[in-house]
Amino acid sequence: MGEPEAKRTKLDAADTHYHQYSEDDGLQALIEWVVEAGGYISHGLELYRDKIHGYSAKVASHAASITSNRSKEVANALTLITCPTTRIFSLFNPEPDLPAAFLQSSSISQHAKACFHLCQHILLEEKSPFWPYLRLLPRSFNTPLYFTDHEMERLAGTNLGAGDVASRANIWKQEWETGLQSLRNLSMQDVDRYDWDLYLRAATIYTSRSFPSKLVLGTPATSATQTPWLGGNVESFPVLIPLVDILNHKPNTKIIWEPMPSSFSLKTTETLSIGAQIFNNYGPKANEELLMGYGFVILDNPVDSLAMKFTVAPRGPAAEIWQKRKSKEKWAPVFYLSKSARSEAHEDAKHIALENDWPDALVDLFRVLVANDYEIQSLQGGDPNQTPVSTRNELAVAIGLRAAITQKLSILRKFDKSTTTPQANDREKLADVYRQGQKDIMVSKIQNLDDFIKSYALGRRLSSSDCLAQHSGLASHLDEHPIPSEEYYDEDGSSVQAEIITKGELVHLAALLREYFARDSGSGNTSQNNGFWDKFVSQIMETPGLAFAETQQDVDVNEMEESEEQQIYQSLADYCNAVPGFFEKPLTTAHISWAWGIVRMKCIDLTEDDTVLTI
Numbered sequence: 341m342g343e344p345e346a347k348r349t350k351l352d353a354a355d356t357h358y359h360q361y362s363e364d365d366g367l368q369a370l371i372e373w374v375v376e377a378g379g380y381i382s383h384g385l386e387l388y389r390d391k392i393h394g395y396s397a398k399v400a401s402h403a404a405s406i407t408s409n410r411s412k413e414v415a416n417a418l419t420l421i422t423c424p425t426t427r428i429f430s431l432f433n434p435e436p437d438l439p440a441a442f443l444q445s446s447s448i449s450q451h452a453k454a455c456f457h458l459c460q461h462i463l464l465e466e467k468s469p470f471w472p473y474l475r476l477l478p479r480s481f482n483t484p485l486y487f488t489d490h491e492m493e494r495l496a497g498t499n500l501g502a503g504d505v506a507s508r509a510n511i512w513k514q515e516w517e518t519g520l521q522s523l524r525n526l527s528m529q530d531v532d533r534y535d536w537d538l539y540l541r542a543a544t545i546y547t548s549r550s551f552p553s554k555l556v557l558g559t560p561a562t563s564a565t566q567t568p569w570l571g572g573n574v575e576s577f578p579v580l581i582p583l584v585d586i587l588n589h590k591p592n593t594k595i596i597w598e599p600m601p602s603s604f605s606l607k608t609t610e611t612l613s614i615g616a617q618i619f620n621n622y623g624p625k626a627n628e629e630l631l632m633g634y635g636f637v638i639l640d641n642p643v644d645s646l647a648m649k650f651t652v653a654p655r656g657p658a659a660e661i662w663q664k665r666k667s668k669e670k671w672a673p674v675f676y677l678s679k680s681a682r683s684e685a686h687e688d689a690k691h692i693a694l695e696n697d698w699p700d701a702l703v704d705l706f707r708v709l710v711a712n713d714y715e716i717q718s719l720q721g722g723d724p725n726q727t728p729v730s731t732r733n734e735l736a737v738a739i740g741l742r743a744a745i746t747q748k749l750s751i752l753r754k755f756d757k758s759t760t761t762p763q764a765n766d767r768e769k770l771a772d773v774y775r776q777g778q779k780d781i782m783v784s785k786i787q788n789l790d791d792f793i794k795s796y797a798l799g800r801r802l803s804s805s806d807c808l809a810q811h812s813g814l815a816s817h818l819d820e821h822p823i824p825s826e827e828y829y830d831e832d833g834s835s836v837q838a839e840i841i842t843k844g845e846l847v848h849l850a851a852l853l854r855e856y857f858a859r860d861s862g863s864g865n866t867s868q869n870n871g872f873w874d875k876f877v878s879q880i881m882e883t884p885g886l887a888f889a890e891t892q893q894d895v896d897v898n899e900m901e902e903s904e905e906q907q908i909y910q911s912l913a914d915y916c917n918a919v920p921g922f923f924e925k926p927l928t929t930a931h932i933s934w935a936w937g938i939v940r941m942k943c944i945d946l947t948e949d950d951t952v953l954t955i
């Protein structure tokens with residue numbers, strides 16, 4: 341197959357036969373209808389129908405192959421199909437025979453106008469000039485709005501099952517009802533024929549095969565003046581391009597869409613072998629979008645994604661900080677997460693960043709959401725864009741993201757029928773492929789966060805279990821003596837006894853007091869974690885307002901002695917002082933109060949039994 345022949349226009353009366361492109365009479369008639377108006381279809385194409393894809397195109401058996409002489413230049417790409425603008429169905433053409441007040445109404449969406457227009461032409465049947473095209477359009481779809489309740493159960497726990505399908509159905513139903521009412525008020529005849537089934541079909545034809553008018557028909561401003569019946573409304577609307585829309589989707593297919601003032605063409609830059617299906621590329625679409633709009637999915641879709649909506653917003657001072665963060669400009673109501681690659685284990689992963697795997701604005705929102713009072717104050721007093729905010733904060737972000745994904749995954753698993761109930765039909769198969777893709781992304785994301793949590797800033801953190809391993813005396817004291825507890829009342833009013841401090845925090849509190857005062861007094865206490873403690877203690881001593889002596893200046897001793905808090909500090913001081921030979925000097929409540937404040941500011945629980953102190 342070489343270069344295409346010159347475009348054919350209307351046939352001469354004498355030239356009565358068309359090239360045979362399809363054994364299907366309907367398809368052949370469609371081709372002739374398009375070519376007759378100045379369209380074109382490469383002789384190397386054969387149109388047919390298959391069970392999986394519906395109507396499709398392949399390289400005809402008589403063609404050697406289809407090749408765009410391999411030139412990289414778009415100008416030399418091979419034209420597969422051209423549809424003239426006169427055969428493109430849209431609100432521009434043919435002019436809708438709907439009341440002007442309806443077409444110009446601002447309370448009827450552009451989408452609804454397009455749907456009613458399509459319904460009208462479907463109802464006109466042979467009387468519509470577009471009948472050779474319209475009669476071949478599908479009547480039923482595998483999009484979830486066509487799923488039975490039983491089939492919908494297969495989507496339970498996914499975004500589609502959790503509300504996206506219901507919400508699209510509501511929006512379309514609302515549009516249909518409003519449109520119908522408006523047409524009734526305007527005394528249009530036969531309005532009852534525009535029933536919900538027909539409207540749903542028209543809307544689904546648009547989601548599954550339309551192109552946006554902005555792309556196909558040029559700039560809206562020019563078009564508005566050409567279409568007074570739209571009342572100057574320049575919003576984009578869906579358009580249908582006969583023949584061009586026959587090609588099915590394959591990710592990464594190299595294809596060129598060429599909108600021209602009087603036509604729309606598809607051109608290939610690939611070499612296609614005999615019998616091979618010729619695909620279009622609908623764009624980098626994830627299975628959720630494909631299933632929802634088109635009713636199919638791609639197995640192992642290379643551009644699959646997980647849509648996450650975040651409605652949580654920072655409050656108070658954190659909200660003020662968020663307003664100042666640069667990444668806020670990149671904020672989106674929905675983030676699309678792709679499957680993570682396994683990150684390699686790093687000794688001290690200074691070079692790994694959460695942004696390598698997650699959208700910048702999402703990571704940054706979490707930085708503000710999980711910031712503690714101390715971190716908020718330091719952002720208020722310093723650079724509000726500081727990144728990372730602190731080691732603790734960065735780990736807290738990873739833990740927060742992990743919790744969000746884990747929650748989503750557990751909902752998906754809770755309703756998962758794919759492993760227990762065989763698929764009853766094609767729709768259930770589609771649902772399972774989509775579900776599995778969502779699961780794979782979530783599992784990979786959790787794995788990636790676990791790798792991050794395990795390796796991030798290893799030189800600037802100390803785990804409570806490592807710390808305890810250095811101090812056998814403290815470890816056996818903790819084993820033998822229960823941590824002091826206090827009584828509180830839960831929501832039902834029942835009394836509950838709970839430890840006043842977690843074991844992880846207590847270990848760090850005790851170690852901090854030991855290491856800090858050893859350095860403060862110059863006695864040079866030694867520990868295997870000296871590198872960490874040297875950096876940690878000097879940071880505390882150098883940060884204004886954090887050194888122990890500074891915090892003691894304005895303390896009102898009498899007030900402290902009376903407080904309930906004071907009793908708690910006392911019980912902790914007594915507990916710590918009972919650890920044999922651990923501290924150089926007896927601890928007071930002031931020591932405990934100060935150290936506990938630092939620990940709260942700088943500690944984070946990575947797991948139930950691992951609390952890390954961070955620099």
Ligand SMILES: C[S@@+](CC[C@H](N)C(=O)[O-])C[C@H]1O[C@@H](n2cnc3c(N)ncnc32)[C@H](O)[C@@H]1O
Pocket residue numbers: 392393394395396478548549585586587588589590633634635636637
């Ligand atoms: C633009 S139309 C393509 C022509 C269509 N096959 C037809 O019968 O008219 C899009 C529709 O084709 C089908 N389709 C496209 N790509 C597909 C694919 N990779 N796998 C399965 N079905 C596909 C879906 O039904 C989709 O809604």
